[in-house]
Amino acid sequence: MSKIIIWSLFVVLFFMHQDFWWWNDSELVFGFMPMGLAYHAGFSIACSILGWLAIRFAWPHDLEAFAEEK
Amino acid sequence: MTTLFVIIGYLCLLLALGFFSNRLFRGTSKDYFVASHSIGPFLLLMSVFGTTMTAFALVGSTGKSFERGIGTYGLMASISGLVHAAIFFLVGIRLWAFGKKHGFITQIQFFRTRFESDSLGYILFPILVLLVIPYLLIGIIGAGKTIEPVTAGAFPSIFINPSAPQWLGGVPPWLTGLVVSLVVLSYVFMGGSRGAAFANTFQTIVFMIMGLVAFTFIINALGGINNAGNIPARINEKGLVVQDFHYNKESQSVEKNQPPKIVGKVVDFENANLANVQPHFWREPVTIEFKKKVPKTGELIPFERELGIPFITFVTYLFIPLSVGMFPHLFQHWLTAKSAKSFKLTVIAHPLCIMVVWVPCVLVGAWASGVLPPGIPPPAVLSAMLNLLVGDEVLIGLLTAGVLAAIMSSLDSQFLCLGTIFTNDIVIHRAGQDKYTDKQIIFIARSFIVVIVSLTYVLAMLAKDANVFDLAIWCFSGFSALFPVIFAALYWKRATESGVIASILAAVVTWLYYFHQSGYGGEYMIGPGIVPAAICFLAAAITLVVVSLFTKPPSEKTLEKFFPKTD
Structure with missing residues (x-):
């Protein structure tokens, strides 16, 4: 179940990467970051959180044990 | 001259690190090739990140942002954060498990055993070498493009034929x-994969810290973070591209151009919405005609450049980061x-590390459009910005050492990997383990590395004017076309x-076709802007499935x- 949620979040993130809605917006966020760049910097942080979730809820314990067994 | 001494000092430090790792070397081939499976989370993160971030990340991203604007980040960096982390999780851990369990040292050993095929190794070997070489070239070309501008004027009577007139006397x-080839060769020679991991970690820390220091100095020189946002070139009401500011080196401050300096014009200007837009800060494509000076004659010639990113190009670029799944040096x-x-730290921190390096580079590239001549070669943009905005020679030396660190932290792994696969997959495989x-x-691995370094150096001199970003994309495209093979092997x-061999051939044939069409390394899109990697990948994937089923x-x-029962 948790693996399905992680995969679903991956797919959602993939679609969120295609941010056509900011395509011609050059407004500055915090006075220096163009909107399109600020959004994608936030996207990078979201990827890191997804990585943490994957490790927490979908870690391949069986594969790890298989590799370590003598 | 001071700048040059700082860079030489840094290279000497690297050599010392090579000697140090040589003292830890256990003398066995397993230690030389895979550091006896002893690398922990932090060293793994630093060596994997350092390896994937090369001249492409610092020099290439800044140059590409100068050419196309901030869309460069989404095009390569943020999608890599998602795709790379997923590949480390789904492919990296699994390959590590099989490598540890069955004693594989190279990718080819894995494929040979997985598909019970000797010939697969002989087919893959030249293809992997063919695809890694452009990756090596961008390192050496990128290093050359970086050092020449920052050492300009150091030896005016010795180096009298610069790449651009203003860089007379530069190295x-x-x-x-x-020099870069020899330094990397030395520490890989001495320390093997442990030496490369140590050097990568050290160099990755250096280039990340130096990148942030450079960013801070550039911001200060541009009048603070908020003023920096006003610097990029702007389209005025008449469709002309203007620079509103220039940097005065004497007063060390940004001054307004009165009137704004015209540097280009929008081709087919019809869109009133473009007025007062900074085209480097958005992603809607717009074609602009600039002028550049011919170095030898001083004559001004027009050239066109498309800023922004076509949406279809942006979407299809997702195929390119798949390449990390097939990089032989990453496998090692x-x-x-x-x-x-x-692997846990790498999966979580890799996207953040990419962000820390790429966001500043992309911003600097966009800001550069407002203060540098548009005709400057894109790979030279970063060092030209450092040279223009950061006055202190020691600091320029340290920052340039940071760029070299990023370049060399990839070169070492790639050289070592080619030596490893040649020795294990060709020499030992043919002669037998006990010969x-x-x-x-x-000794054999080291000798092959020397041959590859020499070959790469000669090729880099022949392709010295290639665009670092575009050449890297060609290399990544080839590896991403091979991704279906590794994914199918695991899942x-x-x-x-037969399916795998057919898929590899389909990938290579389509890649070679498009590489030829591009004029051997230029930017090339298919139809409305589809990247060739997408077509090569699909051709390889379909071939793999169809042939395998029969x-x-x-x-x-x-x-x-x-496929152990645990699955």
Whole structure:
């Protein structure tokens, strides 16, 4: 179940990467970051959180044990 | 001259690190190739990140942002954060597990066993070498392009034929390439994969810290973070591209151009919405005609450049980061891991590390459009910005050392990897495991590395004007076209030897076709802006599935080895 949620979040993130809605917006966020760049910097942080979730809820314990067994 | 001394000092420090790692070297071939599976989470993160971030990340991203604007970040960096982390999780850990369990040192050993095929190794070897070479070239070309501008004027009576008139007396690319190749060769020679992991970690820390220091200095020189946002070139009401500011080196401050300096014009200007837009800060494509000076004659000639990113190009670029799944040097880094747990930090921190390096570079590239001549070669943008905005020679030296660190932290792994696959997959595979002693095996690997370094150096001198970003994309495209093979090997029992060979051939044929169409390394799009990697990938994937379904799968015994009951 948790693996399905992680995969679903991956797919959602993939679609969120295609941010056509900011395509011609050059407004500055915090006075220096163009909107399109600020959004994608936030996207990078979201990827890191997804990585943490994957490790927490979908870690391949069986594969790890298989590799370590003598 | 001071700048040059700082850079030389840094290179000497690296050599010292090579000597240090040589003292830890256990003298066995396993230690030389995969550091006896002893690398922990932090070293793994630094070596994997350092390896994937090369001249492409610093020099290339800044140059590409100067050419196309901030869309460069989404195009390569943020999608890489998602795709790379997923590949480390889904492919890296699994390959590490099989490598540890069955004693693989190279990718080719894995494929040979997985598909019960000797010939697969002989087909893959030249293809992997062919695709890694452009990756090596961008390192050497990038280093040359970086050092020449920052050392301009150091030796005016010795180096009298600069790449651009303003860089007279700078250390020429041929000399930089030679020195960088020799330094990397030295520490890889001495320390093997452990030496490369240590050097990568050290260099990754150096280039990340130096990148942030450079960013801070550039911001200050541009009048603070908020003023920096006003710097990029702007389209005025008449469709002309203007620079509103210039940097005064004497007063060390940004001053307004009165009137704004015209540097280009929008081709087919019809869109009133473009007025007062800074085209480097958005992603809607717009074609602009600029002028550039011919170095030898001083004549101004017009050239067109498309800023922004077509949406279809942006979407299809997702195929390019898949390449990390097939990089042979990354495979070797994965195998150095002490345990599967070593991967955890890499999966989480890799997207953040990409962000820390790429956001500043992309911003600097966009800001550069407002203060540098538009005709400057894109790979030279970063060092030209440092040279213009950061006055202190020691600091320029340190920042340039940071750029070299990023370049060399990839070159070392790639050189080592080619030596490893040649020795294990060709020499030992043909002669038998017992024919050579450990010492002889290491000697063979080192000799092949020397040959590859020499070949790469010669090729880099022949392709010295290539665009670093575009050349890297070609290399990544080739590897991403091979991704279906590794994914099927790990997750599809029905994949067959014939299917995999057919898929590799389909990938190579389509890649070679488009590479030829591009004029051997230029930017090339298909139809409305589809990247060739997408077509090569699809051709390889479809071929793999179709041929596999019509041919005999590997034996049950082999499948049990790679699909353990735990699944």
